[in-house]
Amino acid sequence: MFNYDYVIVGAGFAGSVFAERVANLLNKKVLIIEKRNHIGGNAYDEYNEDGILVHKYGPHIFHTNYKEVWDYISQFTEMNIYYHHVLASIDGKYVPIPFNLNTLYELFPESVRIKLEKSLIENYGYGMKVPIFQLMKTENNDLKFLADFIYNRLFLNYTTKQWGMQPDELDEEVTARVPVYISKDNRYFGDKYQGVPKHGYTKMFERMLDNKNIHILLNTDYKEIINQIRYGKLVYTGSIDYFFDYKYGKLPYRSLDFKFETLSVEKFQPVGTVNYPNDYNFTRITEFKHLTGQVHNKTTILKELPKECKNSNDTPYYPILQKRNVDLYMKYKNEAEKFNNVIFIGRLAEYKYYNMDTIVKRVLDIIRNEGM
Structure with a gap:
């Protein structure tokens, strides 16, 4: 039987920021359980076989009006200032x-x-x-x-x-x-602070979680081992319907298929992202070198093809916010409120779309308000 102060399910922004705060501020022992083979959640990035840094789950630009959040993130990475167009x-x-x-x-x-x-x-x-x-x-x-x-x-x-x-x-x-x-500002986001981690999101998360109090278990469904662990609190960032074994039914999401292409040109398009609202079956093309500032004689683009989230192989990206779905979520939320030692937080656990900065702010506020 293993002992931890906190068990955190999920190594995305919510889980990683929570782990870093309790490990560093409170000197607590933390176990992160992640079903994927990497940390960073949907913000994970990696170098492809051509040596081009790509965002595996679509483009991520960090933008916020919260100085506290920008300063917090900047502890773990130098940020390249980048205004998305x-x-x-x-x-x-x-x-x-x-x-x-x-x-x-x-x-x-x-x-x-x-x-x-x-x-x-x-x-x-x-x-x-x-x-x-x-x-x-x-x-x-x-x-x-x-x-x-x-x-x-x-x-x-x-x-x-x-x-x-x-x-x-x-x-x-x-x-x-x-x-x-009603302006002539062509920036996609109007926030005061905007940028992309200079060495990538994955490196940022690695620094965030580099603490002797934090243990990380990848490629693992938390349900397979949770009964073998003693813990004080569980921080759950996964799908709330899965936590309750879909007792009221599955919450619907939209998913995406990603088509990456590496081209033998330095630049493919004039800006980071071009949307195609009326043509083709994909919604947009992102060219990562615009975002990262990387110099390379080739370029990698990403086409996004939206689809229904049907099975376990489809990643749930976007909660479908319709009344019947929100009503279904509220049934799970009412069940969740019965747990005193479980914190449900994040896009999947709260069936709510979060920008990266807002989930960081939410975690910081939870820790501060609960006096952890």
Whole structure:
């Protein structure tokens, strides 16, 4: 029988930050159990056979307005400042997204765009972000035309590919993540702090977990060994429905297939990510050298193909936030609240989409608020 103060299920951001804090601040003995063959969760990166650093589970750009979070992460890595830019392929040309005033200039004749820009600023104010469904409710005929254009050319087909359903079937929390920006800022994120770990996320996690109090067990389902361990608290970052053996049914997710291609050119596209809302069966292409700043005579790109999460081989990436699914999650949440020595935290455990910075902030707050 093994003894630990904390057993943590999952070695992604939630589990790793929790482990680092209790091991270093409290000198507690921690066991991390991870079913994959690596640490870092979906932020894991590695060098491919051509020596190009790639993000195995899609592009990850760290961005936050929380100085506390940026300072915390920066303890374990030097951060390369990087502002992510995304273009969308619309009507045969690349235009900036989220849709902003520069996008307006690219897609419309001068007389039209001047009129639309004036209406946007007069009705909403410069620098504001307007969710597409809010814009579609306008009574201004010019803005109604613009809203319909954006919805049909940039939003509708991309959302249908990504989620397998119509936009109005999704929770507003999802649709509000891609607003119209009434500005000329082409950055995809507007946060104060933005960057990518200079030597990669995996190296950052290795430094974070480099502590004699932290033991890591990979390639292991925690249920196979949990009864052989004595522990004070369990920190669970896995799927909450799996924790309860799916007693109320499985929570639905969207998954992704990834198609990596290495090309014998230095650069493939002008920015880190290009979205394809209306063409092809993939949603976007990411070129990693834009993100990492790596110099190499070849380049690796990634095409993302969304799909339904059907079986154990499909990774659950995005909770599908519809009322019936949230109601199902609440049944599991009510069960979880009966446990005094288990902390459920993270995207899978809370059936909630988290940015990397928000999950770090959540862990730091939990530890601080519980007086650990």
